[in-house]
Amino acid sequence: MKIKTVKQISVQDWDNLVSTTYNRPYSFQQQDGCKERGVEDISVPVKESWVEDFENTEIPFIVNGQEMGVSFETWLNTTPEDTRKHFKEDYQNSLFWDRNFYPHVSMIINDLHSKGLLEAGEYEIKIDW
DSSP: OOOOOOEEEEHHHHHHHHHHHHTSOOOGGGSTTOOOSEEEEEEESOOGGGOOOOOOSOOOSOTTOSOOOOOHHHHHTOOHHHHHTTOSSHHHHHHHHHHTSOOOHHHHHHHHHHTTSSOSEEEEEEEOO
16 A cells, blocks of 8 residues: 655645735635635745746636636736635625736745745645635
8 A cells, every 4th residue: 555645735834825825805716617626736945947937927807717827927926915806895806816916826835845835745725614
């Protein structure tokens, strides 16, 4: 029998690491149409051939819109204050960031690794709420 040891991170701890590192709202579970309970396997660092950066530099300001994901650079260079004017309520702006305005996770993984905040290895992000 083969046993694999992995490091497990709760989705809440992952979100906190990303949010505090980049000073941006972030909700991994809310991305890609909202993720189910379970685990997502990640390898650190992500192999260069598997790294994906969204091409979008802008998307419509629609909560739960069909267009999701922006380039890592766009995400880094935008603040919630920049997008706030497009929504009537603060909670709508927050949901927009959680569900539509986020970078590909592979970009975050490799950047956190390059900053020394995420050791190389195999991880699981445990999604539960």
